[in-house]
Amino acid sequence: MKVEIYKDKNEGGQAAFNIIKDGIENGAKVLGLATGSTPVTLYNAMTSSDLDFSNLTSVNLDEYVGLPATNDQSYHYFMQEHLFNKKPFKKSYVPDGEAADIEAAAKDYDRIIDENPIDIQILGIGRNGHIGFNEPGSPFDGPTHKVSLTQSTIDANARFFENESDVPRYAISMGIGSIMKSKNILLIAYGEDKADAIKATIEGPVTTDVPASILQKHNNVTFILDEAAASKLSQKY
């Protein structure tokens, strides 16, 4: 486990970009991608670079259930806006939150992950330690599945919607088992409101109460933090 602490999200985004660039130069073919405000500085570094992604595949972590791809709060829309319109990949997968049968769509998605093993997975983290949309209590070996969002996540994401009642109550998310199959994992966190989750993830016990804590057991994980997100760590890294 590596912990890298940067001044702010711009330096963190550049550091994450450098790791991805090195990975691609060393043969990475599949990137696992995340949404939320955290990876935006990374995606900005990617879109302003001269790197070409047209031979790569991307696999996103999650999507809300019930939002069409044209809705500007859907994760399909987010990825188009922040990355794919400017830097298209050979093939990009995002879970289908509009499928009539979400459980079947989840099974299909795990097949896609098995056929496209993820070389580098980008993760943000929720204030309650969730990764993707795997809320506290999710099994560590879980597959892609339909998730009922917790009130903490609904509240945190309400800032992107006009009303709290517009925030979808369900999502489809890669499971922690699917995430843990990735060869390399980069978990990125910025800001003081992530400091408790980061301390519990890195220095706390491995427990399903803090989904990201399972990353302590992954053999190739790097935490990219800003000083505020790292401010509650008690060891020096």
Ligand SMILES: N[C@@H]1[C@@H](O)[C@H](O)[C@@H](COP(=O)(O)O)O[C@@H]1O
């Ligand atoms: N499903 C996403 C997560 O993948 C993301 O990591 C988290 C944190 O978002 P932010 O980066 O905006 O703090 O929000 C959502 O719940």
